[in-house]
Amino acid sequence: MKYSEFFIPTVKDAPSDAEIISHKLMIKAGMIKQSSAGIYSWLPLGLKALRKIEQIVREEQDNAGANEMLMPTIQSADLWIKSGRYDDYGKEMLRIKDRSGREMLFGPTNEELITDIFQSYVTSYKELPKNLYHIQWKFRDEVRPRFGVMRGREFLMKDNYSFDISEEEAKNSYNKMFKAYIKTFLRMGLTPISLRAETGPIGGNLSHEFQILANTGESTLYYDKELERLNPEKLDPDNLQSYYAAVDDQHDENNCSVKKEDLKISKGIEVGHIFYFGTKYSEKLNAYVQDQNGKKIPVHMGSYGIGVSRLVGALIEANHDEKGIKWPKSVAPFTLSIVNLMPDDQNCNTKSLEYYSYFMSNNIDTLYDERICSIGKKLSDNDLIGTPIQIIIGKRDLSAGVVEFKDRMLNKSKKIKIEEVKKVILEKINS
């Protein structure tokens, strides 16, 4: 993508409305525009980041055997009345009426709908287990939306639902998702900490929340330092769940199973939550299957959420500096920026274009900055939008036979010989 053809409205001063760093940076980098409280438009750059994150979530769901589908944003109130949550959900639920006066709502979650879909097709234990997910916009009319996309009213969430014949089988599904979650967050370059959690309004008796470490996080976490050294190849959920981890108001110094020297304290942001809630919804919404004896039993269910749009903010909270965003490679809107400092100079142009077409043909998501503007603006824009790998091409360097290579994450630059650029960059990207 050529920078001049791409819509990235970066701004110097973030609106005074923005308070936390990720919100400020998302506005400064031209990723989002607020539409009303807690509701945002995703501009091209923001959407690219959102899509990359979404794709990693999707791949790990698919790897774990979940099936993607898509349920509507607008639901009929009927099912919610049946489950008893239509009244319980309170003012957080956005209720609307269609033209014929039917009670509708903008879905805040999908337990009711998915259970209804499931029960209308599945009648035998032979068809279990099943695990279905979708990545869809939700709406919760929060009392107080804040922190940009971290706590919006409208937000993109991956939610999935597992259906099993027994509690034991359901725990198996639960652990599969547990593992998938850890892998998902590790792939994004984050450090996930899993904590046993209250089950809240969703109900049930087993639940974990997943926080990622970020200095600016809202919660304070106390956990065994082993949790920071996870090997995605040998993840054992049962083992992992045995490690100590607690948020500050649940942490009890006198009753903490981990040795003092192994206890770490860090700030975290919640990005995922999983629940096993047994037969709560299957009983109310008639999701029964016949077991081997022909007896009808309610299916055991679990639900699993990842805040996809929140992750965009959380990733920035975890990866930024005074210049802007520092995207991990796996989720960066652009993997590589080619910054042509002198678009008027023929040598700079020729060399930049050569690299640009080379990396594009190698399927590297490349931003070619060929704008006619001051050098400072180019360099600071590319740092702001956080492209992890940048090559900076100027007249002076070219005549010395080199270009500048910048690692945004480490904030380190070095000169590379012109003839080695392609190889070095490809190696860096694939490392």
Added chain:
RNA sequence: CGGGGAGUAGCGCAGCCUGGUAGCGCACCUGGUUUGGGACCAGGGGGUCGAAGGUUCGAAUCCUUUCUCCCCGACCA
């Protein structure tokens, strides 16, 4: 929902106390000079001051109502 704050040019702000018909920086447009970290000079365009009502000869400024947004708290993906 309790407490606090803010709406003036695209963005950041001043002006309001003490009424006299709106200003600064950035951005934008034109011309020129620049060119390895948000460049410089000159010229230029852009605002019914959130909305409604009231007081007044006269309201961004004073009064009333209302809408929106933000922050702290309680609550949550």
